[in-house]
Amino acid sequence: MTIKNSIEVKNLVKTYGDVYALKNVNLQIAQGEYFVLLGPSGGGKTTLLRSIGGFIRPDKGSVAINGKNVDNLPPDKRPTSMVFQGFALFPHMNVSQNIGYGLKIKSISKDIIDEKVNKMMNLVGLSGLSERMPNELSGGQQQRVQLARALILENDVLLLDEPLSALDAQLRKDMCIELKRLQKTVGITFVHVTHNQEEAMSVADRIAIIANGELLEQGTPREIYSNPKNKFTAEFIGEKNIFKGKVLDFNKKLINVDIIDDTIKIANLNYDIKTNQEIYLSIKSESIDIIKKNKIEKSISKNNETINGKVSEITFLGQFVRYLVVLNNGKEIQVRTNHEVKGLKLKDNVALCWNIEDFLLHQN
Amino acid sequence: MTLRDDFQPIWKLLLKWLWLSFVVFVLMAPVFYTMYISFNELGFGAKIYTFTFQWYINVFSDKQLLTALGWTMILAGITLPIVIPFGLLSAKFYKKSHNKVWIVFVLLSPLFVPADILGSALLVFFKNLNKIFTFLSDHTGLYFLETWFDLGIMTAVIGLIVYTLPYVFVVIMITMARYRPEQTEAARDLGATAWRAFWEIEFPQIRAGVFSACAFVVILTFNEYTRTSLLKGGFDTFTSVLISQMLNTGMSEESYAMASIVSLVAIIIVAVILISTSISKEKLEKQTRRINEPAIK
Numbered sequence: 001m002t003i004k005n006s007i008e009v010k011n012l013v014k015t016y017g018d019v020y021a022l023k024n025v026n027l028q029i030a031q032g033e034y035f036v037l038l039g040p041s042g043g044g045k046t047t048l049l050r051s052i053g054g055f056i057r058p059d060k061g062s063v064a065i066n067g068k069n070v071d072n073l074p075p076d077k078r079p080t081s082m083v084f085q086g087f088a089l090f091p092h093m094n095v096s097q098n099i100g101y102g103l104k105i106k107s108i109s110k111d112i113i114d115e116k117v118n119k120m121m122n123l124v125g126l127s128g129l130s131e132r133m134p135n136e137l138s139g140g141q142q143q144r145v146q147l148a149r150a151l152i153l154e155n156d157v158l159l160l161d162e163p164l165s166a167l168d169a170q171l172r173k174d175m176c177i178e179l180k181r182l183q184k185t186v187g188i189t190f191v192h193v194t195h196n197q198e199e200a201m202s203v204a205d206r207i208a209i210i211a212n213g214e215l216l217e218q219g220t221p222r223e224i225y226s227n228p229k230n231k232f233t234a235e236f237i238g239e240k241n242i243f244k245g246k247v248l249d250f251n252k253k254l255i256n257v258d259i260i261d262d263t264i265k266i267a268n269l270n271y272d273i274k275t276n277q278e279i280y281l282s283i284k285s286e287s288i289d290i291i292k293k294n295k296i297e298k299s300i301s302k303n304n305e306t307i308n309g310k311v312s313e314i315t316f317l318g319q320f321v322r323y324l325v326v327l328n329n330g331k332e333i334q335v336r337t338n339h340e341v342k343g344l345k346l347k348d349n350v351a352l353c354w355n356i357e358d359f360l361l362h363q364n
Numbered sequence: 365m366t367l368r369d370d371f372q373p374i375w376k377l378l379l380k381w382l383w384l385s386f387v388v389f390v391l392m393a394p395v396f397y398t399m400y401i402s403f404n405e406l407g408f409g410a411k412i413y414t415f416t417f418q419w420y421i422n423v424f425s426d427k428q429l430l431t432a433l434g435w436t437m438i439l440a441g442i443t444l445p446i447v448i449p450f451g452l453l454s455a456k457f458y459k460k461s462h463n464k465v466w467i468v469f470v471l472l473s474p475l476f477v478p479a480d481i482l483g484s485a486l487l488v489f490f491k492n493l494n495k496i497f498t499f500l501s502d503h504t505g506l507y508f509l510e511t512w513f514d515l516g517i518m519t520a521v522i523g524l525i526v527y528t529l530p531y532v533f534v535v536i537m538i539t540m541a542r543y544r545p546e547q548t549e550a551a552r553d554l555g556a557t558a559w560r561a562f563w564e565i566e567f568p569q570i571r572a573g574v575f576s577a578c579a580f581v582v583i584l585t586f587n588e589y590t591r592t593s594l595l596k597g598g599f600d601t602f603t604s605v606l607i608s609q610m611l612n613t614g615m616s617e618e619s620y621a622m623a624s625i626v627s628l629v630a631i632i633i634v635a636v637i638l639i640s641t642s643i644s645k646e647k648l649e650k651q652t653r654r655i656n657e658p659a660i661k
């Protein structure tokens with residue numbers, strides 16, 4: 001069975017003067033998918049979203065929605081609705097007027113508008129608030145009004161531009177669950193822009209990483225988190241353990257990498273590399289075990305690699321404990337464990353060990 | 365805005381209010397004095413004060429003053445629907461533009477040219493334009509062109525537009541600064557045309573600024589003398605009559621009454637606008653605070 005594309009972006013280019021906001025972006029989003037555009041501020045993700053929505057006319061390339069080219073259609077003629085950053089509610093209209101505004105424009109009768117508004121308010125959890133003005137609502141409620149206002153038009157695609165950025169951390173988590181539930185209920189395609197990786201991971205079916213106007217990579221949240229193909233992606237999703245190195249030698253199974261004063265052995269996962277090639281290595285902080293020097297002999301299994309260092313910082317983070325270890329070459333490495341390592345103190349000599357398959361190699 | 369912080373002694377607050385009252389008194393004293401005289405049966409300079417409404421009754425029989433008032437109202441009435449959309453579009457353009465400094469410079473430049481210089485420049489300009497249009501009418505047979513730039517209502521209105529546009533631009537621009545353009549985008553996204561998005565979403569939020577600008581134009585039209593006198597041609601405006609009366613015979617008691625009526629109406633208009641603006645400003649600030657602050661569930 002072939003999955004039908006809801007959105008197809010081809011070779012999209014957008015410049016502002018000399019600055020490239022989008023560099024030849026290609027993207028396909030399946031129907032009914034919750035797709036997240038993740039990246040740092042100024043990376044081009046909002047430009048891409050606004051190009052899909054028709055708020056920006058790209059310099060080159062095309063956008064098709066449901067197989068139909070929409071390049072020359074204004075926002076109101078595209079089968080999309082947009083949820084704006086910072087709510088953009090109409091402050092002089094109450095909740096039901098805000099939600100029903102799009103239907104009023106379509107000259108739908110008042111009875112039908114009222115019925116649909118009530119249904120939508122129930123769906124997004126705003127029952128009983130129809131007469132409230134936007135300034136009488138909390139941030140979460142305002143966001144729900146915006147969602148209802150966009151969803152009531154029953155368009156095929158909902159575009160969400162940093163929809164949760166104005167909410168506090170806890171409310172953001174709750175709204176992520178709400179958004180995911182809502183998307184499952186209405187069954188339409190959601191395209192969500194965010195710079196928050198936790199938010200992206202919690203709602204997305206698929207994620208695209210966008211930075212400097214380029215789409216760097218895309219995949220499921222698990223793929224992006226566990227196996228980032230790009231050094232930038234690894235850094236952006238929160239990985240601090242990134243090392244610059246040089247390939248010393250390699251065979252079909254192993255690669256030896258020089259990281260200045262130390263050599264690291266990693267598994268060769270069919271990387272396309274050459275001897276002496278400069279590369280980057282990354283490893284997740286939770287994939288590293290930290291062992292006090294005197295216990296090292298009995299703890300290390302066959303498939304593990306070790307490296308020596310000294311504990312420079314211990315931070316208790318509630319669910320985790322973070323150790324900062326300085327290696328012989330002066331480079332710092334982060335280790336995250338679920339519990340405190342017994343008897344481990346600052347300045348203790350430790351061995352860090354990991355499975356050779358946990359180190360990932362990035363060529364850029 | 366409050367005049368008192370939490371740790372300020374009460375006498376300092378009183379002192380601030382006293383100072384503010386003094387400034388208002390100094391500014392408004394001449395207007396109040398005019399009002400005071402307008403109710404004296406014996407007029408300006410009399411030693412005895414006898415209260416009367418007679419001068420107010422006489423105002424409505426002073427044909428010269430009433431005609432001049434009528435012309436002023438006509439000028440304001442024609443200028444308003446031209447200058448307000450100009451100012452509105454300029455403010456919208458300013459908000460979207462990246463070269464804001466240049467727009468402000470160009471639009472406010474008429475304010476920096478002295479009134480008599482700008483007035484005489486316009487006079488010379490219209491006279492020359494008139495020559496061109498007379499030439500055109502002679503050679504094309506379109507005789508209505510000949511009088512197009514004769515001094516009169518049209519030239520006076522153009523002079524007023526040049527004079528009032530910077531004020532209209534500034535007043536509307538200040539109100540528009542609070543408006544968030546995402547709301548227009550949201551309305552367009554929901555299917556509204558550009559006009560409908562403006563009329564139903566943007567305009568209700570900048571209404572106070574537009575009405576303030578209207579009031580400003582009316583007040584400035586009453587106030588304007590130099591440019592209008594040079595460009596008006598054959599008719600008289602309220603201010604030109606008042607000034608000529610003063611220069612020839614001194615101000616009549618009817619003039620005091622008329623001046624009082626105009627001042628009172630202007631003060632009431634400004635007060636109403638200020639009150640309604642501060643109420644809507646407070647509402648809007650409350651809304652903006654809510655949006656910008658991390659929300660509480």
